[in-house]
Amino acid sequence: MVGSIPSGYVMSYGQVAALAGNPRMARQVGWALHALKPGSTIPWQRVVTKDGRVTKHADMGENNLQKLLLLNEGVAFDVQGQVEKKHFFKRNA
Numbered sequence: 001m002v003g004s005i006p007s008g009y010v011m012s013y014g015q016v017a018a019l020a021g022n023p024r025m026a027r028q029v030g031w032a033l034h035a036l037k038p039g040s041t042i043p044w045q046r047v048v049t050k051d052g053r054v055t056k057h058a059d060m061g062e063n064n065l066q067k068l069l070l071l072n073e074g075v076a077f078d079v080q081g082q083v084e085k086k087h088f089f090k091r092n093a
Contacts, residue, residue: 002033005046008074009089012050030055045069046089052082 001019005011013026020029033044045066048054054066067077076084 002042002044002047005043005089007043007046009087010046010048010052010070010075010083011089012052013047014050015089016047026050046073048083052085052088054081 001016002011013029014023016029017023017025029047033042033047036042036044045054048066054064054070070083071077075087078084
């Protein structure tokens with residue numbers, strides 16, 4: 001599911017969990033992404049909190065890595081540090 005998020009877009013942990021069949025398992029999505037090995041090709045950076053923030057635990061050991069990767073994909077952030085809503089990827093069920 002995470003692999004299907006297009007470059008330049010994000011989904012929330014809850015959206016990914018819902019696509020996986022259980023919208024109440026957002027935390028488990030986070031744990032699974034955190035467990036990825038360095039060099040993984042899964043675009044973990046495209047998953048953010050429900051309010052569009054990157055998490056401090058998602059930087060894979062580097063400060064602001066998730067935000068930097070998203071900025072490089074063209075994702076914009078507002079002054080509060082949230083992903084601008086136009087970058088949220090909506091999937092038709």
